[in-house]
Amino acid sequence: MTDYDYDLFVIGAGSGGVRASRMAAGYGARVAVAEERYLGGTCVNVGCVPKKLLVCASTFADHYREASGFGWSAARPAFDWGQLIANKNREIERLNGIYRGLLDSAGVELFEGRARLLDPHTVEIDAGGSSRSRVTADQILIAVGSWPDMPPIPGIEYAINSNEAFYLERLPEHVAVVGGGYIGVEFAGIFAGLGSRVTLIYRGPLFLRGFDEEIRTHLAEEMRSRGIDLRFDCQVESIEASPGSGDDLLRLHLDDGDTVDCGEVLYATGRRPLVADLGLEKCGVALGELGEIVVDEFSRSNVPNIWAIGDVTDRLNLTPVAIHEAMCLARTLFAGEPTPVDHEAVATAVFSQPPLAAVGLTEEEARARYGEIDVYRSRFRPLKLTLTDNQERTLVKLIVERSSGRVLGAHMLGPDSPEIIQGLAVAVKMGATKDDFDAAMAIHPTSAEEFVTLR
Ligand code: NDP
Numbered sequence: 001m002t003d004y005d006y007d008l009f010v011i012g013a014g015s016g017g018v019r020a021s022r023m024a025a026g027y028g029a030r031v032a033v034a035e036e037r038y039l040g041g042t043c044v045n046v047g048c049v050p051k052k053l054l055v056c057a058s059t060f061a062d063h064y065r066e067a068s069g070f071g072w073s074a075a076r077p078a079f080d081w082g083q084l085i086a087n088k089n090r091e092i093e094r095l096n097g098i099y100r101g102l103l104d105s106a107g108v109e110l111f112e113g114r115a116r117l118l119d120p121h122t123v124e125i126d127a128g129g130s131s132r133s134r135v136t137a138d139q140i141l142i143a144v145g146s147w148p149d150m151p152p153i154p155g156i157e158y159a160i161n162s163n164e165a166f167y168l169e170r171l172p173e174h175v176a177v178v179g180g181g182y183i184g185v186e187f188a189g190i191f192a193g194l195g196s197r198v199t200l201i202y203r204g205p206l207f208l209r210g211f212d213e214e215i216r217t218h219l220a221e222e223m224r225s226r227g228i229d230l231r232f233d234c235q236v237e238s239i240e241a242s243p244g245s246g247d248d249l250l251r252l253h254l255d256d257g258d259t260v261d262c263g264e265v266l267y268a269t270g271r272r273p274l275v276a277d278l279g280l281e282k283c284g285v286a287l288g289e290l291g292e293i294v295v296d297e298f299s300r301s302n303v304p305n306i307w308a309i310g311d312v313t314d315r316l317n318l319t320p321v322a323i324h325e326a327m328c329l330a331r332t333l334f335a336g337e338p339t340p341v342d343h344e345a346v347a348t349a350v351f352s353q354p355p356l357a358a359v360g361l362t363e364e365e366a367r368a369r370y371g372e373i374d375v376y377r378s379r380f381r382p383l384k385l386t387l388t389d390n391q392e393r394t395l396v397k398l399i400v401e402r403s404s405g406r407v408l409g410a411h412m413l414g415p416d417s418p419e420i421i422q423g424l425a426v427a428v429k430m431g432a433t434k435d436d437f438d439a440a441m442a443i444h445p446t447s448a449e450e451f452v453t454l455r
Contacts, residue, residue: 238252
């Protein structure tokens with residue numbers, strides 16, 4: 001027990017901050033957390049959860065189209081964006097309440113307001129108006145996340161970011177998406193599935209840099225066959241309010257001389273750590289080039305009692321990774337078990353259409369790191385689509401170290417790939433070999449069985 005008001009004060013009640021608070025309290029620490037915006041952070045409010053709900057909504061278009069192949073007929077389905085957003089908002093509010101309850105039942109004190117450090121052990125919380133409180137804590141955890149970032153091109157004020165995309169009043173007829181990362185690709189699929197015309201503009205030769213090239217190439221083909229206009233090697237130079245009307249209010253000027261008219265332009269060009277005005281400079285906390293808090297493998301900053309987890313550290317910006325970092329931190333600080341974070345073989349998915357999921361090394365990474373590798377792949381039309389006119393192909397791929405037979409990476413593009421790769425991630429993380437995969441009996445007929453029958 002220390003003389004401070006709390007053993008741990010957490011700034012930010014997102015995925016990482018809430019998990020760290022609850023676990024630390026579970027180990028007997030006196031914990032408080034401050035949140036100025038919304039409980040659950042980006043993931044719950046303007047990220048993973050609402051995104052997945054919109055993805056689910058957008059896949060109904062395929063289901064309706066394919067139903068006739070199975071003998072179903074129905075009146076032409078109609079879609080109501082307003083109803084979807086209202087239902088989504090209600091679900092988010094329910095989750096906000098659950099997060100509040102989780103903190104409460106763990107005995108974590110919640111401060112609703114803006115927190116900043118006055119010194120490494122003193123936090124001031126500004127709850128609006130004249131309501132300010134000051135508390136002290138032995139350990140401080142910064143888990144404030146990140147915020148969408150846009151390049152300062154002329155007319156950027158006409159663009160929306162992903163936060164705003166979740167609250168659009170109506171579905172745009174034609175939307176331009178700028179950026180070829182997770183968010184750009186996922187929103188392109190959402191809008192296209194719901195009926196918008198979509199143009200995706202990416203500055204490099206192929207989007208989703210960092211994922212397996214063959215999988216990315218295949219996704220680009222599938223998205224194009226769904227009518228999405230993919231413009232690669234292309235940059236937006238400026239945005240102007242065009243003289244047009246209706247859904248072509250904005251005109252994008254591209255660096256290849258072309259223009260794109262659209263009703264909405266969504267910028268998904270990355271996110272930046274939300275470190276401004278936290279008092280970090282005053283405490284001497286070292287920041288990296290993007291403003292991220294520089295931490296060691298235990299998530300400790302250069303100031304011994306100040307720690308940081310999640311997007312604000314710009315390591316691997318994924319919700320489950322922030323939660324893992326939170327659990328390691330709570331163990332390190334309050335269970336007497338120094339636990340470094342493990343960023344190896346993190347499974348991940350892009351909820352594109354079709355979805356993409358992967359664990360471990362890409363073919364390119366494995367070749368560079370191990371030289372001698374074997375690549376197994378299968379490209380096929382899923383059984384369900386054989387009674388429909390949907391020509392989509394699924395791609396599964398295993399990357400194997402030749403000398404040991406160890407599976408270095410598993411990749412899939414196709415329906416249910418995130419569900420399938422989650423299971424395979426256990427095997428890859430355990431160091432399973434190709435022989436281990438082959439020894440598993442196939443479940444027939446499934447797409448997943450391809451992973452245990454690859455020759
Ligand atoms: P990403 O960093 O994934 O992608 C940003 C994209 O914008 C890249 O294609 C990048 O190009 C491009 N870009 C960056 N700067 C510019 C610029 N000035 N002009 C034009 N293009 C630019 O960011 P996102 O915004 O898509 O996602 C943010 C984070 O959220 C990601 O780190 C991701 O981890 C997380 N996330 C995870 C999801 C999931 O797990 N399914 C879903 C959504 C988000 P280049 O490749 O050339 O750098």
